[in-house]
Amino acid sequence: MENRKSKILFVFRSYNHLPTFRKSVRLLADRGHEVSVLFHGGLTDNTLEEIRQFEGNPDNITYDWTMPSQRGGTFVFHSREVLNYRKHLLKAGGLQFYAERWRGYLHPKLQKIFAWRIARELVKTGLAGWFLKLIERLTPPQSDVLSHLRNLNPDIVAVTPLNQRYSSMELEYLKAAVTLGVPSVLLMGSWDHITSKGIYHIVPDVSLIWNEEQVQEMWEHHRIPRDNLRIVGAPTLDHWLDFDDPTPREIFCKNYRLRPDDSIIMYCCSSNVIIGSETASVTELRKILDESADERLKRTQIIFRPHPKNFKIYEKLQLPGVTVIPRGDVLYGKLEGQRIFYDTLMHSSLVFGINTSAMLDAMLLGKPVIALYKDQYTATQVEMYHFNSLLHMGAIEFAKTPDEIRKAILDIFEGRDVRKEKRERFIRDFIRPRGIKISANEVIADEIEDILKSSKHSLLF
Known part of the structure; x- marks a missing residue:
């Protein structure tokens, strides 16, 4: 241009x-x-x-x-944070996760004030919003x-x-x-x-x-x-346009002591905002596979990918049948880290997780996604606006019980990718609307x- x-x-x-x-x-x-x-x-x-x-x-x-x-500690600093909190109060309805999270960011004295319902109702009024925004307008750069x-x-x-x-x-x-x-x-x-x-x-x-x-x-x-x-x-998914062929499977599996002839599932962790540790979840997934009557599921290998902002808690994780890749710093934003991520995605049959943007990466590279649903994840799954986009468009599989998880995995192994068309539509509409x-x-x-x-x-x- x-x-x-x-x-x-x-x-x-x-x-x-x-x-x-x-x-x-x-x-x-x-x-x-x-x-x-x-x-x-x-x-x-x-x-x-x-x-x-x-x-x-x-x-x-x-x-x-x-x-x-x-700005730290100034009046306008705190008024901005209250406005942020107010935004989530106004949108909360029956969904309180965002509002409660943002209240935790406020000054301790403000947290105590907004523990009172009357304070929460007052700050939602138009007059309160006008006053808080007036502070911003009157504050020079x-x-x-x-x-x-x-x-x-x-x-x-x-x-x-x-x-x-x-x-x-x-x-x-x-x-x-x-x-x-x-x-x-x-x-x-x-x-x-x-x-x-x-x-x-x-x-x-x-x-x-x-x-x-x-x-x-x-x-x-x-x-x-x-x-x-x-x-x-x-733009956050642009880097995949620069990748072509992954590392050959034999070499990739040899590097990480995996079996090239057996299937691989990639478990992608969420940020610590969504869930603290996912050790219990991946342990449960491993158990579900091991207790299956299907030999393919028993032999399925799990690659466990820590979230870039929450990798330290998994540095010493050791589970049979689970390989942590990468272990330690995931090299966020660097070519080496992207190559590792690309190889693990391309050599996996599907991606499993709770709520992570890695699901977008997986779908863009043609991989089916299964989301583990449990009641304790309600606030960080179905109550999150962006995750609901995946649900409403039917782009991912939602599985709760061991039988549902095993069936969803076997369907994919056997070529019954029932979400493929909706996943491709999601990519066209949500990720790459310009082409x-x-x-x-x-x-x-x-x-x-x-x-x-x-x-x-x-x-x-």
Whole structure:
């Protein structure tokens, strides 16, 4: 896409958010734009030198820290968190998981206040919402952020994720951009950010979202209209477009002491927000297979994949018939880690789990998914908006009893993939709405250039 060369600023909550949008950043730099990338240092484990070394200092891209936050413990900090809590109270109905989780993020004194029903009812009123939002409107951006933005002089500011707890610096840079009249863009990094996180205290000019379902979510949860939205697909799953053939099965199995002639099930763990430890669940799955009358199920091997943010508790896990891959740091966002994930998915017959975004990865690579359902998981499965998308579209199998689990697995082993058509429709509608082979990151880069081209904003100092 032809466009004048511009200064583009990306502001990420932490370095962990860059991998999802790395391709967009590099594409825009390759097209000749001057790209600056900022991270909130207080939320990033890596040093700036480590980041620059890993990213390779490509032409036209600079990496640096944001200004440090000055909001911690301030009145506006707490008002933002109460607004986030209020959002989930208003949407809760009979589903209390999100509201209760966010109440736990509040200051202990506020937690005690909102333990009272009358306080919860009062904060849900329109007057309370108006007052809390007024605090945001009357609070100017951090002065050092304004100065930093003036010095960088970007033509556009792109931020993510913007609405997580203890609001980080991408919110302050967006606030400064809006104040200075700089065009702004929100990048949507996950399938649940719209529904399960907080509100958007400052609304950008354009939000680049995944699909039509998120169009509805943006209106229902944030009152952001369609005119402010553009559908790009799921950038977090773009990396699979770069993979072709997996490591040969014989070599893969030899590397991990698996039997190449026997089936493999991949158990993908959820984050610790969903469930603390899944040792009991994978132990139960192993027992269900071992007690089967079918020899194929007895010989089925389980690959147990820890969640990237909850891997340490499994570093010493040892279970017969269960292989932990990878053991230790899962190398999130790095090519080696993605290759391990790709190989384990491709050599597995199906994916098993409770509620994890790895189910999306599995479906995109053509793998059936079985979700273990138990009453104790209700709050973290059927009461979660994003997981309900999978259920309503019929893209995954839901199994509760040992017999249901064994039958679902055997159906897949014997070629009765009853969810295949609905799974493929889910991929087309939810993950790749712009085209099954179209990179969402390429669409994001195109959309940013289109916004730059059509924008009449300019910084005048």
